[in-house]
Amino acid sequence: IENISILEVGSAMGSAYKFLKNSGLIDLSNYTGVEVSQMGHDFCKKNYPTANWLHKDFTKWGEIGKYDYTFERNGIHHMPNPIKQYEKMLKSTKTAFITCFRSSLVGETIADLELSNFKTDTGRYFSSIINLFELIELGIKLGFRNIKIVFGGAHEKISTNPDDPFFLSDKINPDEIFLSRCRVLMIKSDSKAKPKFRFVVRPDNLFKNFQACLLIKKTLKEIRSKF
Numbered sequence: 001i002e003n004i005s006i007l008e009v010g011s012a013m014g015s016a017y018k019f020l021k022n023s024g025l026i027d028l029s030n031y032t033g034v035e036v037s038q039m040g041h042d043f044c045k046k047n048y049p050t051a052n053w054l055h056k057d058f059t060k061w062g063e064i065g066k067y068d069y070t071f072e073r074n075g076i077h078h079m080p081n082p083i084k085q086y087e088k089m090l091k092s093t094k095t096a097f098i099t100c101f102r103s104s105l106v107g108e109t110i111a112d113l114e115l116s117n118f119k120t121d122t123g124r125y126f127s128s129i130i131n132l133f134e135l136i137e138l139g140i141k142l143g144f145r146n147i148k149i150v151f152g153g154a155h156e157k158i159s160t161n162p163d164d165p166f167f168l169s170d171k172i173n174p175d176e177i178f179l180s181r182c183r184v185l186m187i188k189s190d191s192k193a194k195p196k197f198r199f200v201v202r203p204d205n206l207f208k209n210f211q212a213c214l215l216i217k218k219t220l221k222e223i224r225s226k227f
């Protein structure tokens with residue numbers, strides 16, 4: 001895959017870039033990674049000097065430009081207004097986009113420090129729960145018509161103690177919102193045809209989360225009928 005541009009949001013210590021470089025399958029001559037951490041940015045600049053590393057807060061980045069491919073891995077759900085950040089990424093994407101995140105299947109996206117957060121030595125940060133279908137409908141509205149959803153199953157239990165490193169308020173019932181993990185791939189199309197969905201789940205996750213999987217299939221069918 002040659003002569004392409006790639007944007008990674010939340011490039012951290014450059015592990016994704018390293019993986020792609022070692023694969024030898026993708027032209028990385030126009031690779032941009034944006035990272036808010038000074039440590040991560042400095043590490044990438046030192047160890048992978050041929051790529052374009054930006055030390056920025058993505059939520060405050062205005063003129064992003066256009067990239068053939070964009071992706072992020074569990075970064076945006078640690079940002080305020082995650083759906084708005086996804087919108088920025090999707091609008092900057094010319095070909096395809098991929099993301100993985102903490103998800104819900106019922107209710108609106110939750111981005112509230114008082115309800116869900118994680119803590120480090122440097123402070124308290126968002127740990128948003130993104131409604132899967134909000135993201136999918138946003139993608140369709142922005143021209144992404146081929147969408148693959150990989151359901152990773154129910155999320156592990158999170159502490160309701162506000163002093164613990166990972167916190168989820170007892171005002172949120174994980175079972176009621178189907179707190180889970182998802183990965184979504186979206187491919188852009190000029191066609192106005194109805195969106196096409198591919199839903200993927202491992203057999204063990206299907207067995208353990210059968211009700212959630214039925215809900216996803218049902219809602220995808222409803223979304224398709226809307227467009």
